[in-house]
């Protein structure tokens with residue numbers, strides 16, 4: 001989101017092929033190269049347990065197959081990281097900083113190619129993917145500024161099996177920028193591969209981004225090895241709109257809080273509490289604007305909503321809407337599958353963004369994370385009432401408030417039990433600001449100076465300059 005290293009003159013291990021530029025149209029990319037990355041090169045896992053298909057969300061087409069890594073491959077990746085850490089940790093902070101800056105420069109240079117691959121891989125609009133790529137290089141530049149004074153880490157990254165492709169480009173860029181071979185490795189797989197990583201005795205920190213149920217398992221496994229964990233988990237965040245808000249800003253804020261990346265954003269403000277005086281005007285405008293969102297081929301410039309990540313996930317989201325209707329909610333717009341006119345997109349995972357009215361706090365659509373383009377509108381009367389309702393959740397990732405009364409805005413965000421709060425905007429996440437959750441949305445922080453703390457160990461060294469006095 002709106003998201004959380006010597007200058008080498010030539011790529012030392014130039015294994016990348018600019019594959020996205022060759023196939024930058026939806027429906028044309030074919031996976032040809034291995035997706036694991038170890039010791040500075042793409043490799044096939046030595047013990048690939050089985051292969052899985054990777055689908056293009058925009059078309060539903062199989063782009064290729066890749067192998068899930070077994071325990072032996074995970075161990076080799078860990079050994080590779082350990083060897084690279086010895087080299088990396090001997091470098092000065094300034095040297096590491098220069099490598100990070102070089103990686104940032106390469107990402108800027110290859111922005112369009114990387115954004116295209118991201119879009120092909122995850123279905124979001126190219127418009128949004130470009131923002132993500134910009135945040136990536138900004139993140140590297142920000143931390144390059146801090147790197148001069150601190151130690152670096154080696155990392156093994158396991159992406160979701162639904163989005164295995166684009167991260168390998170990042171691994172290649174790090175190598176090209178001068179990171180020691182093995183410092184950043186990629187292992188592909190699902191739950192079993194993730195478990196091998198968490199349980200490996202030489203992995204000293206686990207950082208997990210995903211759902212609460214998986215987060216619980218990650219924490220249990222990490223506890224057995226006394227490993228520190230960062231958990232970036234799900235949410236069901238409140239967005240509170242007071243009647244004195246600038247209506248147009250509040251509507252824009254609600255759209256930004258719900259419909260980026262087809263609603264697949266952890267910190268989305270999906271419980272939209274609207275003060276009763278403006279409920280009708282706000283709802284009318286939100287529905288009108290939602291109906292105008294351009295859905296379709298995510299690689300087209302004017303598309304603002306692409307495809308959801310997978311067919312099962314699309315069905316799950318639609319299931320939440322069916323259940324909401326059964327429980328008494330009213331579909332004010334959208335909520336059904338969408339089939340674009342372009343025949344190559346007919347098997348893609350599209351749906352029309354949905355606004356639900358007549359919602360109550362006890363409905364499933366209001367209590368559970370849907371992770372799709374579904375906004376629930378809930379009327380309220382007083383500040384005291386809305387705060388109690390907004391905090392009545394096991395989640396605590398984010399929250400937002402729209403009002404012209406700045407004292408009230410600060411009072412409300414101070415009372416919200418959430419790790420990130422927005423006043424008069426939503427889903428803006430500059431890299432300087434720490435991001436993370438309260439309650440079951442997790443703990444630890446990504447981004448900002450605070451993020452460093454969760455990837456560092458303190459060592460206290462006490463030096464005696466004189467003789468040792470003893471009481472014995």
Ligand SMILES: NC(=O)c1ccc[n+]([C@@H]2O[C@H](COP(=O)([O-])OP(=O)(O)OC[C@H]3O[C@@H](n4cnc5c(N)ncnc54)[C@H](O)[C@@H]3O)[C@@H](O)[C@H]2O)c1
Pocket residue numbers: 158159160161189190191192193194195198209210211212213214215217218231232233234235265266267369371397437441442
């Ligand atoms: N807080 C944040 O920063 C943040 C950001 C993005 C997404 N999310 C959350 O992520 C969720 C959606 O992502 P998802 O569907 O990929 O989540 P998920 O929990 O299903 O899977 C996440 C990852 O965990 C792996 N995994 C699954 N079972 C495992 C196990 N037993 N041991 C080890 N690894 C295992 C999966 O292969 C995948 O890579 C949502 O809840 C969303 O809110 C949070």
